[in-house]
Amino acid sequence: MPLRLHNTLTRAIELVTPANADGVFRMYCCGPTVYGPSHIGNFRAFVVQDVLRRALEIELGAEKVLHARNITDVDDRIIVQTQTEKRSLAEITAHWSGLFHADCRALNLLPPHYEPSAVEHIPAQVALIERLIFHRHAYRADDGSVYFDVSTYPAYGGLARLDFTALRKQTTNSAGEANLADKYDREAAADFALWKARKPEDGSNYWPSPWGEGRPGWHIECSAMIEKIFGGQTIDLHGGGIDLIFPHHENEIAQSCCAHESEPGYSFVRHWFHNAHLLLEDTKMSRSLGNLYTVADIQKMGFDPVVLRYVLLTAHYRSPLVFTQNGLEAAQSALHKLDKHLLALALRATGDAAKTKETLLRLKKSSPKALRWGRFATAWEVLTDDLNVPGTLGEIFKVEPKAATVEQAKEDLEGLLKITVGVLGLDLPLPETKILVPDEIVELAKQRWAAKQAKDFAKADALRKELSARGWKSLDRKDGYDLAKE
Ligand SMILES: [Zn+2]
Numbered sequence: 270m271p272l273r274l275h276n277t278l279t280r281a282i283e284l285v286t287p288a289n290a291d292g293v294f295r296m297y298c299c300g301p302t303v304y305g306p307s308h309i310g311n312f313r314a315f316v317v318q319d320v321l322r323r324a325l326e327i328e329l330g331a332e333k334v335l336h337a338r339n340i341t342d343v344d345d346r347i348i349v350q351t352q353t354e355k356r357s358l359a360e361i362t363a364h365w366s367g368l369f370h371a372d373c374r375a376l377n378l379l380p381p382h383y384e385p386s387a388v389e390h391i392p393a394q395v396a397l398i399e400r401l402i403f404h405r406h407a408y409r410a411d412d413g414s415v416y417f418d419v420s421t422y423p424a425y426g427g428l429a430r431l432d433f434t435a436l437r438k439q440t441t442n443s444a445g446e447a448n449l450a451d452k453y454d455r456e457a458a459a460d461f462a463l464w465k466a467r468k469p470e471d472g473s474n475y476w477p478s479p480w481g482e483g484r485p486g487w488h489i490e491c492s493a494m495i496e497k498i499f500g501g502q503t504i505d506l507h508g509g510g511i512d513l514i515f516p517h518h519e520n521e522i523a524q525s526c527c528a529h530e531s532e533p534g535y536s537f538v539r540h541w542f543h544n545a546h547l548l549l550e551d552t553k554m555s556r557s558l559g560n561l562y563t564v565a566d567i568q569k570m571g572f573d574p575v576v577l578r579y580v581l582l583t584a585h586y587r588s589p590l591v592f593t594q595n596g597l598e599a600a601q602s603a604l605h606k607l608d609k610h611l612l613a614l615a616l617r618a619t620g621d622a623a624k625t626k627e628t629l630l631r632l633k634k635s636s637p638k639a640l641r642w643g644r645f646a647t648a649w650e651v652l653t654d655d656l657n658v659p660g661t662l663g664e665i666f667k668v669e670p671k672a673a674t675v676e677q678a679k680e681d682l683e684g685l686l687k688i689t690v691g692v693l694g695l696d697l698p699l700p701e702t703k704i705l706v707p708d709e710i711v712e713l714a715k716q717r718w719a720a721k722q723a724k725d726f727a728k729a730d731a732l733r734k735e736l737s738a739r740g741w742k743s744l745d746r747k748d749g750y751d752l753a754k755e
Contacts, residue, residue, distance in 0.1 A: 270653040272328055274321075274506075275587060277514060277541035278428055282655055287329070288503045288539050294325055294334045297495050297538075298508040299517070300384070302341040303365035304350050308561035309577060309592065310547035310554035312376060314510045316578055316694075317544045317586040319378045321508070321656060323692050327638050327649075337383035337498050340366055344387075344487055348474055358388070358474050372564040375574035377696045385494040387485065391476045394485040394493040397528055398463045398478075406527040413466030413481035417488075419459065422523045428541060429515035461520055462486040488520035492528070495521075495537075501529065508542040544586040554592070567597070571707030575696050576600045582658045582693060603662070607689055608699045610670045614685060617678035629698055632683060637691025643677070643684030644668050652692065661688065706752050710741050714752055717743060 272285045287294045298318050301307050315338075325334045342362035351358050366386075373380070387394070398415055401407035406421045419425050467475040467482040475482045485493075495504060509518065522537055529535040546553050554561050567577045579600040584590035615625040632640070642649060648664035651657050665688060672678035689695045717732035736742060737755060744751045 270650050272324055272653045273655060274540065274542060275655050276539075277543050278538075283540065285325070285506065285540060287333070288505050288536075292329070292333055294329055294506070295499050295502070295504040296322065296325075296334070296336050296506040296508065297491070297499075297504055298336070298338045298381075299491060299513055300338040300340050301366075301369050302344055302346065303362045303369060304344075304347040305365060305556060306561075306563040306565070307369050307372060308554055308556065308563055309567065309581070310561065311510075312372065312564065312577075313547045313581045313590065314508070314544050315373065315378055316376060316581045317656070318508050318542075319376075319694055320582065320658060320692065321506075321542065322379060323637070323694055324652060324656065327687075327692060330638060331636065335383070335499075336379070336381045337385065337494070338381040339491060339494050340369075340384060340386040341487065341490060342366070342386045342388045343474060343484055348471055351472060351474065352470065362386075362388075372574075375564055375568075376578050377575065377694045379694075383498045385498065387490045387494075390490070390494055390497060391485065393497045394489050395464075395476075395478050397489060397493045397496060397524065398485075400528045401463065401524065404527060404530055406523075407463055409480050413483060414462055415464035415480055416460040417463050417520065417523060417527075419461070419523065422527055424526070425523050426515075426519060428519050428522055431515060431519075461488060461516065463489045463524070488517055489524060491517075492521050492524040495525065496528075503536045504538050506540040506542050507538040508544075511543045511545055514541075514543055545584075545589045547581070548589050548591045550591065550593075562592070569708060570594070570597070571710065572597050572601060573699070575699070576604060579604055579695060583662070585659055586656055603666075604695065604697070604699060607665070607685075607695070608697055611682070611685055611689075611698055613670055614672060614678050614682040617672055618675060618682050620675065626698070629682075629686070632686055633690055637687050640683040640687040640691065641680050642687060643680035643682070645681065645684030645688045648684075648688050649692070652688075658693065661693070665689065706741070710736065710739060710752065713739075714741070714743050714750065718745075718750055721745075 273282050274285050275281070276283045289295070298314070301311060322334060322336050340362075343358060347358060347361060350361055354361065398407060401417065402409070402415065407415050407417050409415050463486050464478060464480055465483050465486055466480075467484075471484065475484055507518065507521075518541065525537040526535065529537070548554065549560055552558065552560065564574055564577065568574065576597055580592065580596050581590070583596065583600065611629060612625060615629045616622060619625055619628050645665065645668060648661045651660040651664050654660070665685070668681070672681050686697075689697055713732055713736050717729050717736065720729040720732060733743065740755050742753055742755050744753055
C-alpha cells in the first residue's frame with residue numbers, strides 16, 4: 270500500500286507522492302532554537318519525522334528523498350542569553366547545536382541532507398524581504414523594522430482555519446512590541462516582523478540591510494531557506510509540532526506565496542505534517558514551564574536512548590503522548606522481547622549459534638528497501654495508514670516468534686529487521702553494554718559492598734533488599750561485584 274498521511278491543510282488523509290517530475294520527495298522540518306538543551310518533547314517531533322523519512326525511503330528509495338531541517342541560531346532568547354552569560358552568540362549556539370547533534374545520534378536520527386542555519390543565510394532572508402516589499406506585501410516602520418502586511422494576503426489563516434474578523438494593521442511601533450517578538454501566544458492575526466531594527470541590547474548581533482542594521486525575524490528564516498535549498502520549487506511536505514501551525518506556518522505560507530505571486534499556479538507546500546505534544550500528566554513539557562526532561566536525564570534514570578525512542582513512538586503522532594516512568598519500563602521490556610525475537614530468528618536461519626550475531630549485523634548493514642518482509646508485511650501495511658506506529662508495533666508482536674521452516678526464518682529475520690531497525694529506527698540488537706545502571710543503584714551497591722567488607726551483614730542485607738526492590742541485584746565475586754537486572 271502506498272503511504273497515506275493526514276494533511277493539516279485539507280484535514281484529510283491523502284496519498285503522499287512527489288510533486289516534481291524528477292520524482293524526488295522534498296521535505297522540510299522546523300528545527301531547534303539552540304539556546305539550551307532540546308527536551309524530549311522537542312525530540313518527539315524529530316523522531317516522528319525520522320520514521321516518516323525512513324518510510325518514504327522504503328517506498329521511494331533512499332536517493333529519492335531530500336530532508337532539510339534548520340537551526341535557529343539567532344532570536345530574542347539567544348540574545349538575552351548572550352547578555353546573561355557574557356558569551357558570544359556563536360559560542361552559545363555552537364555549544365547547544367553540538368549537544369543537539371549528540372542527542373540526535375543517540376536517538377538514531379538520520380542526519381538531514383541540509384541543515385541550514387539562520388545566521389548563515391542572512392542574505393537569502395534579506396533578498397526575500399526585498400521581494401515582499403517590492404510586491405507591496407511588506408512595509409518599513411519608522412524604527413527601521415520591516416513588517417509583513419497581513420491585510421494584503423486574503424488567504425491568511427487558511428492552514429489554521431482561524432476566522433479573523435479583524436486583521437490588525439500595525440502602522441507605528443508604539444503598540445508593536447508584541448509583534449516584534451519571536452514568540453506569540455495570542456491567537457490574533459497581526460502584521461509580523463520580517464526584519465527587526467537594531468536595538469542597543471542586541472549588542473554585536475546585527476547585520477546590514479537596505480532598511481538599516483538589524484536582524485531577521487524568526488518566520489522569514491524558514492521561507493528563505495526553503496527557497497534557497499529547493500530553488501523555489503513546490504516542496505512535498507513541511508513538518509513541525511502542532512504549536513507551529515499558527516502563527517509560524519501560517520506566516521511561512523503568507524511570505525512564500527506572496528513572494529511568488531507573479532507565478533500563476535505556484536504552490537508552496539503540498540502536505541503539512543504536524544505532530545501532537547508530549548505531556549507530563551496533562552501538562553505540556555516546555556522550557557518556560559521548567560518541567561522538561563532531556564535525553565541525558567533519561568540516561569541518568571538508567572535507560573538507553575533507544576528506550577526513549579521507543580516510548581516516543583508508542584502513541585500515534587497526532588495524539589498527545591503522556592510520558593511516565595512506567596512507559597520507559599514497558600518500552601524497555603518490549604525492546605528486550607524484540608531483541609530475543611531477532612536473535613531466535615537469526616539462530617534458526619543460520620542454524621549456528623556462533624554465526625547468529627554476525628548474520629544479524631551483516632543484514633542490518635544492507636539497505637532496508639532490499640530486505641524482504643516475511644510475515645511482517647502486515648506491520649508495514651498498517652504503518653502506511655497515516656504512520657500508525659502503535660498499530661505497527663501491535664502487528665509485530667502478533668507474529669508468532671517461532672518460524673515453521675528455515676526459509677521462513679530467513680524471510681522473517683529480514684522482515685523484522687526491516688520494520689524495527691529500517692523503518693522505526695530502533696537500534697537492535699541491543700548490545701550487552703547497553704544496560705545502563707542508574708546513579709542511585711551504583712551508590713546503593715557501593716554502600717552494600719562496603720558494608721559487606723566491614724562485615725556489617727545486617728546493613729549489607731538491608732541494602733541488598735533495597736536494591737532488589739528497585740529491580741537490581743549484585744553478583745558478588747571475591748574481588749568485587751557486577752550489577753544485573755533481577
Ligand atoms: Zn519554521
